[in-house]
Amino acid sequence: MSRTLSFAAVAAVALSLTAGAAVAQDFRALARQDLQMAHDELAANHPAPAIPGQASTDFRAWLDTGLSESLALANRVNSGDSHAYLLRFYGAGFRDSNISLTPSFEGLGPYFGTAWPGYTTGWRDGKYVVTYVKPGLRGSNIPRVGDTVVSCNATPIEEFARAKLDRWEGDLNTEAGRVTSAPYLLWNRNNPFVNGVPSTCEFQTGNRRARALTIAPALPLAAGELEAAYRATVYMPGPTPLSIETVNGRPWVNVHSFADAAGWDAFNAAVEGQVAQLRGPQGFVMDLRGSASIRDRVSAYQARLPAVAR
Template sequence: MQRLLTASAAALALAFAAGGASAQNFSDLARQDLQAAHDALKANHPAAVVPGAVSEGFRSWIDAGLQDALGKAGQVNSGDSHAYLMRYYANGFRDANIAIRPTFEGLGPFFATSWPGVATAWRNGEYVVSYVQPGVRGAPPLGAVLKTCNVQPIADFAKAKLDGFEGDLTTEADRVRTAPYLLWNRNNPMVSGMPSVCEFAVGRRTRDYTLTPQPATPANLEAAYRASVFTPGATKLAIEQVDGRPWVHVNSLADDAGWDAFFAQVESQLTTLRGSQGLVIDLRGANGASVNATSRGYGLANRIWTPEFTVSRQPEAGQITYRATPANRQWFADTLNRMQSDPRFVQESAPVIEQTQAIVAAFDAALAAGQQTFVMPGRPSIADTGAANPVQGPVVVLVDGGCSGGCLDTLDLLTRLPNVRLAGAATAVDSIFIEPTVQRLPSNYADLSYGHKAWTTRQRGNNQGYVPAQGLGFTGNPTDEAAVRAWVGGLF
């Protein structure tokens, strides 16, 4: 309970900072934030005016979802439950680039107020028992398939408990990521807690198991989660030799992951990386939410293959559709001011400044003409330079549902390079509504983030990620590193 008190205290402190908002209860703050998020999205998100199927989900949820979420606001009684309801509304758009995140330390992945000492994993289309705490009696065995909980079919139970609140269960990646929480009580008052009786299939037989609450210690919960979902270790950027070939770990695209040292390591081993034995590029868990994530991924590819070779294989930017609103214009005007006030940026990136100036001018023209949108051309494709491929051997790019955002942009390039095969599990997805606006909501302890422009001609479709081709999908336990490595070795 100590962590809950800490989070609630942080939320209350931030509410005090908002100037009198602490007099309101959490339900009122939730209603206020939901309305503000709705109004900002309706006024500025491109999907409100961009025609076609890509915008249908947005338009069907923007108002109906607000009423749905407002109907749950009376149950919000803490900072954590406020965060759950904000996430529920944001996830309802089924747009990975719309998010509402707490500004305080929220629930981590290894948290529950109570649990049965059992965790489940989503594997091959089923919820299976992936962890049983040592010493727990009467628990279902490892590998047992979950069928029902509290007499409710497991698909319905999972949807009611996890969808929206913990993730987007229309995506394979979020089914995997949220699966351990299916039987846990994560202190969300808007859903059921720990179920009392669940039916499991063990071999050809099914039987009911009564679930008994166990002490929810951080160490046990972390062990359970790590046994269910691949979770990168402390060292996320490294190169090691596995079965006689380089294994390039890129299990993070965060700015603080240690890129200078890692890129120096890459450059010092180029001869080996380009050898005929081949190599593995491991992008599991590579969350690409950082603004520099795509450039990090492209930087790795350019070092291994050279910029001269990759430049003609980069996907073209195509056309970008901007929604012409004063708030969207202000984002670019503020960005331009920051660029122009940085002497080094002015010296090194004059073309970027000129491009941003052109966008601001296009906003001004569209707003003056009363236009809802305008279109700007992106970078065109570049003709083949004739540069030779320096990488002699086959390349396996290993991915999973943790590969998101800029990681997907990186795959847009890597999958176009010769002798590259994608293996592992389905990645996350992302929408064509890109480049985030981040807006603080009235409570002062939640931020709304959304893409303010539409990449309408992106070659990878809206809300699409990557799924390895047949024969390249790993169907075993993704947390068994020895098994994963042995399987990858068999692909060469």
């Protein structure tokens, strides 16, 4: 069962932001209201409480304890974006990809940050690894691409990542959550509930002894550099969201957007023109990265795909 909740109160936040008249107390009150609404909606409509088993036990436990934990943080809410962070934290705590608490306004994008050290990390083979260093950034306190992060602020990196990223930026119990949130490990994303850029981190090159580096934000923050760092670390779709190509002898169907303006007429014509190849014994790959949730991706794709290719 998919529960994607979008709150009327959040719409009010968007209007207040547009008008520029909202104050911190408004956001705190809205956060409390929306957290309670989410709790009540899930308690009344989600099937988990009525189904025996560990999953039901976990759901019911977080339903109440997660609400209490989230409400205790509500006094730190000072903007529409921090309101969205807190709602996301509560929703992600259920560890269920079918539950998401989503604001009705467009919030921070994946490339947003107020500060960073000039390099970025990615999730590689179960470790946080440096994946990108700003061109021209050199010095004894700059790690190399490929270095592994061992700790930050004297905290083992797993514990540090859990505190800073888990439920705020993604579900670290999933591989997808690890991958998409990893670039934010050392960034300041203006989340008032966690620390920003750490002051020191230990990095390890190969099997050498880890070395502690002092970290200072790379200033000024130039337009586009965070996007470049993120794109170098996490796959992001290119400018053409719909296309068909051949990769290693197999059709590769790119569906990176379900927007009405994505170019469906031309794409569907291309699909119809390659039906024989798509139905071939080699199969085909349908690449849905960069679009909506997986459940919505599949249903939306099936609805738009020409009947001849289904």
